[in-house]
Amino acid sequence: MLYKSYITANYYCNLFRFCWSCGFSSTAHKVFDKSPQRHGHEGLASFVQGNVLGKKSPKYELCSALICCAKTLNSHLGSQIHGKIVHSGFDQNLYINSSLVNVYAKCGLMGDAMKVFDGIELHDEVSWTSMICALSQNGQGGEALCLFKEMMTTLVKPNCVTYVSVISACTEQESVFRCGELLHAHVIMLGHESNRFVVSSLIDYYSKCGRMDKAVMLFGSCLASDDVVLNTMISAYTRNQQGEEALKVFVKMRDANASLSEHTLTSVLDACGALAVLQMGKQVHGLVMKMGSDQNTFVVGALINMYSKCGDIDEACHVFDQAGYKNNILWTSLITAYAQSGRGPDALKIFDHLVMEKRFYPDHVCFTVVLTACNHSGLLDKGISYFKKMTSDYNLAPEIDQYACLIDLYARKGDLKSAKQVMEEMPFDANAVMWSSFLSSCKEYGNVELGREAAYKLFELEPRSPVPYLILADLYAGAGLWDEVKNIRKFMNENGVRKSLAGWSCVG
DNA sequence: TTAGGGTTAG
Numbered sequence: 001m002l003y004k005s006y007i008t009a010n011y012y013c014n015l016f017r018f019c020w021s022c023g024f025s026s027t028a029h030k031v032f033d034k035s036p037q038r039h040g041h042e043g044l045a046s047f048v049q050g051n052v053l054g055k056k057s058p059k060y061e062l063c064s065a066l067i068c069c070a071k072t073l074n075s076h077l078g079s080q081i082h083g084k085i086v087h088s089g090f091d092q093n094l095y096i097n098s099s100l101v102n103v104y105a106k107c108g109l110m111g112d113a114m115k116v117f118d119g120i121e122l123h124d125e126v127s128w129t130s131m132i133c134a135l136s137q138n139g140q141g142g143e144a145l146c147l148f149k150e151m152m153t154t155l156v157k158p159n160c161v162t163y164v165s166v167i168s169a170c171t172e173q174e175s176v177f178r179c180g181e182l183l184h185a186h187v188i189m190l191g192h193e194s195n196r197f198v199v200s201s202l203i204d205y206y207s208k209c210g211r212m213d214k215a216v217m218l219f220g221s222c223l224a225s226d227d228v229v230l231n232t233m234i235s236a237y238t239r240n241q242q243g244e245e246a247l248k249v250f251v252k253m254r255d256a257n258a259s260l261s262e263h264t265l266t267s268v269l270d271a272c273g274a275l276a277v278l279q280m281g282k283q284v285h286g287l288v289m290k291m292g293s294d295q296n297t298f299v300v301g302a303l304i305n306m307y308s309k310c311g312d313i314d315e316a317c318h319v320f321d322q323a324g325y326k327n328n329i330l331w332t333s334l335i336t337a338y339a340q341s342g343r344g345p346d347a348l349k350i351f352d353h354l355v356m357e358k359r360f361y362p363d364h365v366c367f368t369v370v371l372t373a374c375n376h377s378g379l380l381d382k383g384i385s386y387f388k389k390m391t392s393d394y395n396l397a398p399e400i401d402q403y404a405c406l407i408d409l410y411a412r413k414g415d416l417k418s419a420k421q422v423m424e425e426m427p428f429d430a431n432a433v434m435w436s437s438f439l440s441s442c443k444e445y446g447n448v449e450l451g452r453e454a455a456y457k458l459f460e461l462e463p464r465s466p467v468p469y470l471i472l473a474d475l476y477a478g479a480g481l482w483d484e485v486k487n488i489r490k491f492m493n494e495n496g497v498r499k500s501l502a503g504w505s506c507v508g
Numbered sequence: 509t510t511a512g513g514g515t516t517a518g
Contacts, residue, residue, distance in 0.1 A: 059509065061509085063509040093509090094510065096509085099511090101510090102511065125511085126510050127511080129510095130510070131511090132511085159511095160512075162511085163512090164512045164513055165511075168512085168513070198513080199513085200514060202513090227514090228513055229514080232513070232514040234514085235515070236514090261514090262515070264515085266516060269515095270515080270516085296515095296516095297516070298515050298516050301515090301516030301517070303516095304517090305516070305517070328517090331517090333516070335517085340518090363517095366517075369517070371518090372518060401518075
């Protein structure tokens with residue numbers, strides 16, 4: 001088994017300085033890439049600040065400095081260097097501008113990134129790709145595709161990197177899902193299909209739109225020796241409820257003495273959690289300790305989730321306690337672990353304690369967890385009050401997931417009128433999940449009128465599903481409306497909805 | 509000397 005060796009951050013920092021001072025900037029970059037992620041960046045950035053900003057800088061040094069800024073997410077230093085670039089008259093240099101786009105994009109400053117991009121007079125494939133990638137990585141997949149289309153109208157031709165960026169953009173939202181297949185056709189025509197970066201982005205794309213047949217085909221056709229392709233495939237299987245296949249890939253990786261990274265660990269822990277295989281999860285935990293990855297935030301989060309999904313809340317807490325650095329995501333993972341193990345009130349206690357001490361600022365996902373915990377613990381009024389706090393205390397506009405929780409809270413309480421009012425007044429269209437939970441509550445409380453309305457909405461939203469027909473029939477039966485029950489059976493036949501009538505005993 | 513794939517919370 002190959003493990004990443006751990007050398008101190010100082011070693012990397014000194015080596016970086018040495019390479020840089022000798023003018024070996026590309027070697028310096030390699031050193032920078034290998035430096036441990038959580039250490040040394042600050043030191044390197046301050047070195048850049050001292051050596052680039054204070055001197056008359058050649059173009060390549062400015063470029064190198066910008067790469068460091070992008071990697072350390074240091075937009076402040078990036079802006080300072082930008083000022084120097086303008087002052088030195090290098091503001092039309094393509095290399096520098098592509099790097100600048102990258103710095104701003106990595107720091108989430110999309111307006112600045114676009115401004116630099118728009119200011120470039122003559123683009124090359126890298127400058128186009130930098131901006132396409134920037135949009136893709138900032139959740140603007142649709143815009144990334146538009147820019148790609150614009151690029152296609154120019155004389156500059158996209159390369160492998162462009163395809164990797166634009167294919168990744170297609171996984172962002174369902175509206176651009178179908179574009180991925182078209183891009184795959186481009187890739188085949190241009191002969192990029194054997195590029196491992198392209199392959200892994202395609203596997204990821206297909207797995208995210210549920211086309212595992214295509215993902216498996218691509219995986220089978222490549223050499224599969226690349227660790228990222230293997231990790232992508234483990235995640236792809238897990239995402240598509242094929243955890244056993246995911247574990248098989250992992251076992252093969254171990255048998256082949258493949259290099260295991262922290263990505264591998266998180267992906268395989270996710271598979272263990274999905275399958276609830278505690279023993280296997282513990283073995284991977286052993287590997288985590290052996291590799292010295294027990295302080296990596298991604299790995300710690302994956303461990304907490306794995307133990308929580310396997311029902312071992314004590315071990316989940318232990319992992320959390322051992323983590324030196326605790327961010328919002330880890331706190332949310334811990335709250336989720338309590339909520340998932342039926343300890344909703346404990347989950348809420350942690351949340352209240354944290355916000356009281358101002359140790360973390362809850363986000364949308366955290367509120368979804370809290371609201372779900374309230375829902376599952378029957379703390380309906382408390383849940384509604386948390387929902388209101390989102391806006392009043394934290395200035396967070398609720399999103400569709402939190403509205404779904406609120407609707408569920410009102411409906412479970414039997415306040416069907418309020419639940420329906422929320423569905424009508426919220427800034428989103430009520431989806432099938434919302435109407436389904438609403439319909440179930442209508443059945444629970446015997447509200448025929450609202451139940452009928454919900455069922456008819458579901459007939460439109462999910463025309464092939466027999467479930468709303470069956471629930472509505474149950475509701476009618478509970479109210480003694482036997483003629484209506486018979487009509488439902490007729491209605492199902494007319495609409496071509498098929499379902500075994502087992503369980504529909506109320507019809508008699 | 510510019511750009512790129514996979515990982516954590518419901």
